[in-house]
Amino acid sequence: MAARSGGPRPLKTPPQRRRHDPELQAGTSAHYDDPAYYTKTYRSRLEDVRYYADLAAARGGPVLEMGCGNGRITLPVARLGVEVTGVDLSAEMLSDLRARLRDEPDDVRARVSVRRGDMRSIKIKRRFPLVICPFNAFLHLYTREDVERFLARTREHLAPRGEFVFDVSIPEPAELARDPARAFAAPRFRYPTADGRGEMVRYTERFDYDKIRQVLFVAMEFLPVSGADSWMTPLAHRQFYPQELEALLHYNGFEITEQWGDFDCTKPDRDSSVLVVHARANAPRRRS
Numbered sequence: 709m710a711a712r713s714g715g716p717r718p719l720k721t722p723p724q725r726r727r728h729d730p731e732l733q734a735g736t737s738a739h740y741d742d743p744a745y746y747t748k749t750y751r752s753r754l755e756d757v758r759y760y761a762d763l764a765a766a767r768g769g770p771v772l773e774m775g776c777g778n779g780r781i782t783l784p785v786a787r788l789g790v791e792v793t794g795v796d797l798s799a800e801m802l803s804d805l806r807a808r809l810r811d812e813p814d815d816v817r818a819r820v821s822v823r824r825g826d827m828r829s830i831k832i833k834r835r836f837p838l839v840i841c842p843f844n845a846f847l848h849l850y851t852r853e854d855v856e857r858f859l860a861r862t863r864e865h866l867a868p869r870g871e872f873v874f875d876v877s878i879p880e881p882a883e884l885a886r887d888p889a890r891a892f893a894a895p896r897f898r899y900p901t902a903d904g905r906g907e908m909v910r911y912t913e914r915f916d917y918d919k920i921r922q923v924l925f926v927a928m929e930f931l932p933v934s935g936a937d938s939w940m941t942p943l944a945h946r947q948f949y950p951q952e953l954e955a956l957l958h959y960n961g962f963e964i965t966e967q968w969g970d971f972d973c974t975k976p977d978r979d980s981s982v983l984v985v986h987a988r989a990n991a992p993r994r995r996s
Contacts, residue, residue: 747780757781767837767871773839775842778802779804779805787816791819844875844945870989875984877982878983885917893911896909896911897909899932926942927940965988966986970982
């Protein structure tokens with residue numbers, strides 16, 4: 709089974725910090741190499757779209773979105789009259805976002821600015837009252853150093869009293885304990901193709917948790933019903949526990965102001981599968 713992807717793209721990091729890890733690089737990029745499949749897969753995921761769009765409208769913008777992808781949240785924010793700058797590493801997703809922008813009214817297009825870059829190192833000469841990092845983009849920060857660099861960039865881009873908001877899935881012990889040799893089947897579906905007809909495929913997932921690195925590797929397997937060659941798309945997500953997240957934010961100069969167990973603003977509890985975090989950067993201490 710071959711991996712259908714454009715191949716891992718090297719992250720722009722200083723030579724002394726660069727770590728060649730093809731497994732993590734592929735798990736960061738491959739899922740985003742096919743925007744048509746991504747759009748179809750998550751088209752019914754609307755709760756987070758409404759949450760971030762309403763939040764942006766309430767704050768009034770401008771908004772910096774780290775990990776904007778092909779505009780699933782970017783475009784609804786702009787349609788509400790809010791200026792938004794989107795940052796993403798995937799050239800394929802950003803190309804699709806630009807294509808989708810061409811179908812938007814002039815005023816919506818004028819509110820969207822797109823930058824390709826690594827969210828750990830991107831520098832935009834502007835500060836924002838709201839920085840968001842939606843839909844598990846934070847889970848592609850695999851090491852403490854990754855988190856520290858990203859939070860440093862976030863602080864640099866926040867206006868005074870600005871707010872940083874992101875959401876992550878909460879680790880599920882049962883999912884992490886799954887046998888990597890076992891394939892979990894889902895209903896077959898029509899995979900989008902360039903001719904618009906689609907290709908009927910069987911779909912399975914395998915889960916392999918590295919408990920030392922706290923990274924969950926997911927192998928998404930696609931088997932065409934026609935008997936054509938199958939392929940696999942890898943995905944890697946760092947697993948952050950809530951108390952661990954609080955400590956990482958605290959020691960990087962952030963204070964959590966609110967956190968929810970879902971996008972309906974319910975408090976986190978033992979049944980929560982998602983954590984929505986609002987944080988502000990602490991004011992620098994004055995020297996005595």
